[in-house]
Each structure stands twice: as structure tokens, then as C-alpha cells.
Amino acid sequence: MSSVDVDRTVVWNMLSEPRMAPYLAEAGGDRDLALDLYAWSARMSSAAFLTVGHLEVLLRNALDRCLREHFREDDCGIPWFLLQVPGGDYVEQAVSAVRHRLRALRQETRHQIVAGLSFGFWTGLLGPKYEQLWRECLRHAFPHSNGTRKQVVVAAERVRKFRNRLAHHDSTINVDIPFEIRKLLELASYIDGDAARWLEQCSPAMAVYAERPVTAEDTVVVPAKHAWPLYEEVRAYVCQSGRAFRPVQRVAFYSGREIKQDVPAVVHRRDGVEWTPESASRLRGSDDRFDRKIAAVIEASAGAWRHGRYQVFLLTKPGDQAHRQLSAPLPHSGSGRGSAFVQKQRYVSLHALETARSTGDL
Known part of the structure; x- marks a missing residue:
């Protein structure tokens, strides 16, 4: 296919300013880069939606198989969705709507009816009103x-929300794609491990994610022999007062010849904090939640830090909405004196961390 010159200004003018504003901000005001990022976001949505589509087929077939067996469909000759299903008229209403649509197309077969029921329908069967059905039947699909309905419904609801965001063509530039794909594969693994591995192998999502045209160095990697245990205990990073940092959104920890899996977001940063029991006591009594958190950090590190003044980063913990986790720690292969990946601090993008397999990729 031959390349054709395109007047990108004309294209830009055909897109609304409100729609392009987030992309322009992410691209630092560069319209060409913003347009590239806009196109990438659409490719990202398409690739992720393809993966969600495979999961949707896997989920509905697993549930349909269990329901077919539970209601002894082969013996009675009546599809389970035409029988009285515990939990109300939700099934009847959804099936009736699909049958009405298919009847007009002369496609009203069992297979087409099952395929025509929405992703929301299948995840809805995992809700609390179907607890009896879960105990009797649906749990066998996973x-x-x-074995708990809660674990499965939380995972399914996460995928449903992700699917809806993709279906509505929302921007993906601020979506944690690696996390969403991992959660999707987790739900698939509840059904079948081989199916989940196949889904991961055929999914184009992470390959497209790696092609993102604009990535900001939004993460500082710090040496963390002592900092990592402190973070695990109190979700904070402490360093000398006055130490300069570029504006960053996250902190990553390098310890034990690897970058740790957790990449927390910076919640609050404060310099010149007095590191004494008296300071901790004063901060503990404050109405400010950050003061109280810093007091807890001082008290937790009292035996390891001398009295003085320090700089404190309060960070997120696993489970927080802004928190990110890599699929695995990133190993460092260098050896010998001075070969550590980071000596003082080093800046990378979260995107680079998420797409790397080792520090060599950074």
C-alpha cells in the first residue's frame, strides 16, 4: 500500500478541541504527537476489545454448559433459559428481547439466542440474587x-466495566491497560488454565500497548535496601532533606538486584520534617491526615534514622485506585562493583516499566 501525504492540520480541525484536549496535554502541546496518541488510543481500544471478546465467549459458554447440565436440558428437551430460573424474571425478560430480535431475522436458534445475550446478562447471573443458582450450579463453571461467588463476581464486574469503557470509545491514555488485561486473564484462569494461557498468547493488547507514541518519565527509581522494608511497613519513602527530584507521579524501588513489583503513586511529599519523638507526638495530634501519617512513619523508623530533618513521600498501597503493580519484578543482570541499576535515583516512565522484562529493556 503506497503512502499518501496527509494534511494533518485538516484532520486536526475536523476533531473537536474538547476531544483532543487530553491528548494535546499528554503530548506537551505538540499537535502531531497528540494526533499520533489519539490514533494509538483507538488501536489500543480495538486490541483490548478483541481480547475481551474472546473472554466473553469463554465465560458465556462455561455458564451455559453448567446451566444446560443443571436443568437436564438434554433429557427434557427444553433449553434452560425457557424454564423457571431461580432469581426472578431477569432471565425471561432478557431472553424474550433476544428472541424477538432474532425472530424477525429468522435466526431464532438456541445457539443464536445464547450468543445474543449480552455480557452484562452473563455477569448479572453472578450477582447476589442468584446465590442459590451459584451454590447449585454456577460455581462449577469456575x-x-x-469457590466463592464474591471472588468471581468482583473479577467479572471489573471486566464488564472495562468492556463498556472500550465499547464507548473512551480514551485509553489514562487506563492501566496491563492491569486490566491481567484481571481479564485472571477471570479466564478461574474457568480454565489452558484457555487463559491461549488468550494471553493470542491477545494483541500488550504489543499495541508497547507502541504508545508518548510516554513521560513519570517515575523515579530509588535504591531501596532500607527503603523497601520501610515502604512495606508504612507505605512511605524517606530520604535526606533538600534532595532534588524532578516532578514525578510514582516511586519504584530497586533492591535485591531487581525493581520491585509495586510502583506506588505519590500521595503527598514534604521536606524538612523534624525526625524526633517530640515531632512525631505533635504531628500525631494534628487534624491533618498527612501529619498523622508522617508521625507513624517517624515512629516506625525511629531506630534506623538519626535525629535531624528528612524528606518524606507518602505513597499508595496495593489495592488503591492509583497504585500500579508490574506483572513481575524486573531483574537486573549487571554484576560487579558499581553495576547496580541505580546509585542515587533514575527516571523512567511507568509505561517502560510495564513493558520491560528486565532492567536491560530500560
């Missing part, structure tokens, strides 16, 4: 889960 033999590799912990």
Missing part, C-alpha cells in the same frame, strides 16, 4: 477459583 473450578479454579476459590
Whole structure:
């Protein structure tokens, strides 16, 4: 296919300013880069939606199979969705709407009816009103889960929200794609491990994610022999007062010849904090939640830090909405004196961390 010159200014003018504003901000005001980012976001949505589509087929077939067996469909000759299903008229209403649509197309077969029921329908069957059905039947569709409806419904609801965001063509520039794909594969693994591995292998999502045209160095990597245990205890990073940092959104920890899996967001940063029991006591009594948190950090590190003044970063913990986790720690292969990945601090993008397999990729 031959390349054709395109007047990108004309294209830009055909797109609304409000729609392009987030992309322009992310691209530092560069319209060409913003347009590239806009196109990437659409490709990202398409690639992720393809993966969600495979998961949707896997989920509905697993549930349909269990329901077919539970209601002894082969013996009675009546599809389960035409029988009285515990939990109200939700199933009847959804099936009736699909049958009405298919009847007009002369496609009203069992297979087409099952395929025509929405992703929301199938995840709805995992809700609390179907607890009886879960206990009697639906739990068998997820033999590799912990057996609780809550675990499965939380995972399914996460995927449903992600699917809806993609379907509505929302921007993906601020979506944690690696996290969403991992959660999707987690739900697939509850159904079947081989199916989940196949889904991961055929999914184009992470390959497209790696092609993002604009990535900001939004993360500082710090040496963390002592900092990592402190973070695990109190979710904070402490360093000398006055130490300069570029504006960053996250902190990553390098310890034990690897960058740790957790990449917390910076919640609050304060310099010149007095590191004494008296300071901790005063901050503990404050009405400010950051003061009280810093007091807890001082008290937790009292034995390891001398009295003086320090700089404190309060950070997120796993489970917080802004928190990010890599799929695995990033190993460092260098060896010998002075070969550590970071000596003082080093700046990278979260995107680079999420797409790397080792520090060599950074």
C-alpha cells in the first residue's frame, strides 16, 4: 500500500478541541504527537476489545454448559433459559428481547439466542440474587477459583466495566491497560488454565500497548535496601532533606538486584520534617491526615534514622485506585562493583516499566 501525504492540520480541525484536549496535554502541546496518541488510543481500544471478546465467549459458554447440565436440558428437551430460573424474571425478560430480535431475522436458534445475550446478562447471573443458582450450579463453571461467588463476581464486574469503557470509545491514555488485561486473564484462569494461557498468547493488547507514541518519565527509581522494608511497613519513602527530584507521579524501588513489583503513586511529599519523638507526638495530634501519617512513619523508623530533618513521600498501597503493580519484578543482570541499576535515583516512565522484562529493556 503506497503512502499518501496527509494534511494533518485538516484532520486536526475536523476533531473537536474538547476531544483532543487530553491528548494535546499528554503530548506537551505538540499537535502531531497528540494526533499520533489519539490514533494509538483507538488501536489500543480495538486490541483490548478483541481480547475481551474472546473472554466473553469463554465465560458465556462455561455458564451455559453448567446451566444446560443443571436443568437436564438434554433429557427434557427444553433449553434452560425457557424454564423457571431461580432469581426472578431477569432471565425471561432478557431472553424474550433476544428472541424477538432474532425472530424477525429468522435466526431464532438456541445457539443464536445464547450468543445474543449480552455480557452484562452473563455477569448479572453472578450477582447476589442468584446465590442459590451459584451454590447449585454456577460455581462449577469456575473450578479454579476459590469457590466463592464474591471472588468471581468482583473479577467479572471489573471486566464488564472495562468492556463498556472500550465499547464507548473512551480514551485509553489514562487506563492501566496491563492491569486490566491481567484481571481479564485472571477471570479466564478461574474457568480454565489452558484457555487463559491461549488468550494471553493470542491477545494483541500488550504489543499495541508497547507502541504508545508518548510516554513521560513519570517515575523515579530509588535504591531501596532500607527503603523497601520501610515502604512495606508504612507505605512511605524517606530520604535526606533538600534532595532534588524532578516532578514525578510514582516511586519504584530497586533492591535485591531487581525493581520491585509495586510502583506506588505519590500521595503527598514534604521536606524538612523534624525526625524526633517530640515531632512525631505533635504531628500525631494534628487534624491533618498527612501529619498523622508522617508521625507513624517517624515512629516506625525511629531506630534506623538519626535525629535531624528528612524528606518524606507518602505513597499508595496495593489495592488503591492509583497504585500500579508490574506483572513481575524486573531483574537486573549487571554484576560487579558499581553495576547496580541505580546509585542515587533514575527516571523512567511507568509505561517502560510495564513493558520491560528486565532492567536491560530500560
